[in-house]
């Protein structure tokens with residue numbers, strides 16, 4: 001397996017190396033999955049989530 005695999009962002013169609021532009025989500029020691037959205041989209045989505053009113057957050 002090559003280490004420089006690339007993918008495109010389903011949100012903004014940005015295409016680039018996963019490690020650099022997307023990053024990985026580490027579930028545990030053996031489970032690492034690439035982020036589906038690029039870093040820019042994730043930071044935007046994070047901003048949107050933060051701006052939601054507290055009532056709409058998922059309760060545990």
Ligand SMILES: [Zn+2]
Pocket residue numbers: 009010011012013014037038039040041042
């Ligand atoms: Zn994107």
